[in-house]
Amino acid sequence: MNPSQLADQVERIILSQTDKYAAQAESLQGTLYNYLVRILKNLQIDSEGYIMQSAANRSFLLEAENLLQEMLPNESFISAVNRTLESIPTINAANVSYFSSISDSFKENRNFIKSLQTQTVSSIESTLLQDGLTAQIKTPFSDILNRNVTSG
Secondary structure, eight states: OOHHHHHHHHHHHHHHHHHHHHHHHHHHHHHHHHHHHHHHTTOOBOTTSOBOOOHHHHHHHHHHHHHHHHHSSOHHHHHHHHHHHHTHHHHHHHHHHHHHHHOTTOOOOHHHHHHHHHHHHHHHHHHHHSHHHIIIIIHHHHHHHHHHHHHO
8 A cells, every 4th residue: 555545544544433432422422411401400490590509409419410420431432432442553553554655764663652552542541431531521510510509
C-alpha cells in the first residue's frame, strides 16, 4: 500500500471505532435521560412552580443519584470502550506500516510503542470507566440536582 492508502486505513479504523463508541454513548444517554425524567417529574413544586425543599424531594434526588450509579457504566458501554481499546494494536500496526513507507530511516521501537499503548489504554479506562466518569458526569449531575432543590 502507498502512504496515502495507509493513512486512509488508519483514519478508517479510528473513525469506525469512534462512531461505534459514540452510538453506544448516545444510546446510553437516551436511556438514562428517560429514566431520570420519570424520577424527577415527581419532584414537588410550590404554587409558583419552584422546587420545594422537602424530604420527599431529597428522596427523589437520592433515587436519581442511585440510578446514575447503577447505569454508569453499563455492560454495553463497557463493551463499546473495550472494542475501542482492542483496536489500538491494529492502529499501531497500520501506523508502523505508514511511517515505514514514507521514511527508509524509520525503525519501529516496540518497547516505546508498547509503553505508549499501555499508557493510552490506562488513560482511556480511567477517563471513560472510572475516575473521569465520576468527575465529568456523576458528581456534576448530583451537584446540579442538589443545588436546584436547595435553592428551589
